[in-house]
Amino acid sequence: MKKVKIYVTLRESVLDPQGSAVMGSLHKMGYGQVEDVRIGKYLELMIADGEKDIDALVNEMCHRLLTNTVIEDYRFEIEEAVSQ
Amino acid sequence: MKKVKIYVTLRESVLDPQGSAVMGSLHKMGYGQVEDVRIGKYLELMIADGEKDIDALVNEMCHRLLTNTVIEDYRFEIEEAVSQ
Numbered sequence: 001m002k003k004v005k006i007y008v009t010l011r012e013s014v015l016d017p018q019g020s021a022v023m024g025s026l027h028k029m030g031y032g033q034v035e036d037v038r039i040g041k042y043l044e045l046m047i048a049d050g051e052k053d054i055d056a057l058v059n060e061m062c063h064r065l066l067t068n069t070v071i072e073d074y075r076f077e078i079e080e081a082v083s084q
Numbered sequence: 085m086k087k088v089k090i091y092v093t094l095r096e097s098v099l100d101p102q103g104s105a106v107m108g109s110l111h112k113m114g115y116g117q118v119e120d121v122r123i124g125k126y127l128e129l130m131i132a133d134g135e136k137d138i139d140a141l142v143n144e145m146c147h148r149l150l151t152n153t154v155i156e157d158y159r160f161e162i163e164e165a166v167s168q
Contacts, residue, residue: 001119009128035085041124042124
């Protein structure tokens with residue numbers, strides 16, 4: 001079993017209203033040293049063994065469903081996982 | 085400037101309906117090898133230099149605002165960032 005960790009972030013050029021709202025709240029709570037907040041998604045996929053090209057599989061799933069590549073970037077890591 | 089990357093995940097014991105929905109979609113699209121999907125949040129904070137104990141600061145912000153520690157776990161990494 002493989003564990004794939006996918007990090008999805010908004011592209012630099014895209015406004016992040018959710019991040020701005022969180023930063024505003026942090027400032028009101030006294031954390032003025034926080035200069036920027038960006039919020040993205042973190043996905044963990046468990047994939048059965050036997051896949052030949054897991055990189056290509058993950059890229060395909062990211063493009064078809066998991067991310068919006070117009071406004072988002074993604075990167076991923078693949079780890080060996082012990083099945084439970 | 086420090087860049088803090090925070091990964092927030094649902095605790096193991098907590099159901100993840102969003103992850104289940106994504107897994108269902110992946111299966112319908114033919115990706116039957118995906119055995120589990122869990123979805124969390126990924127936050128990037130930029131913090132001004134001069135903070136004495138940045139670990140304690142980030143933990144405090146996570147507990148007070150950024151995460152719900154009843155149902156979520158988090159971990160974070162701190163990197164040196166070049167200000168733009």
